[in-house]
Amino acid sequence: MELQQRLSEQVGELLLARQQVLVTAESCTGGGVAAAVTDIAGSSAWFDRAxxxxSNEAKQEMIGVRAETLAEHGAVSEPVVIExxxxxLAHSNGTIAVSISGIAGPGGGSEEKPVGMVCFAWADKQGWQQVETQFFAGDRQTVRQLAVQHALAGVANHLSVS
Structure with a gap:
């Protein structure tokens, strides 16, 4: 948890310094990134919403993920996290977004998409985007915690170099 708090504080400092606002779209982490950043006092200055x-329906209804993308690639896929x-970003006041979809386990995995597979996307209002898939080992709680940390690290890394 200490690493997660340090990452959240770093993200907040970087967002403030660059006058950016974070928004999250989370599936397997269930709001874990939002919880981590709102643990930081003053986060309302740099965090908009989560x-x-x-569910697939929520992805479609709340943030406009296309049914065709879900049908073709599945919820745990890079095309879905990009959308x-x-x-x-389109449905918030955020200027930078992170999204996460994965298989935290213990069930739900397959040979093609094993437990611990998590897809991430980061994007900003200037058109930058990055997408990647990670494979984390551990139980459900560990996979989710590692996913939250990786999501935050991705935001911090982008803001550090931009």
């Missing part, structure tokens, strides 16, 4: 879009990040 979309916890656990989640873009949708979060």
């Amino acid at each position: 979309f916890v879009t656990y 989640m990040a873009q949708g979060a």
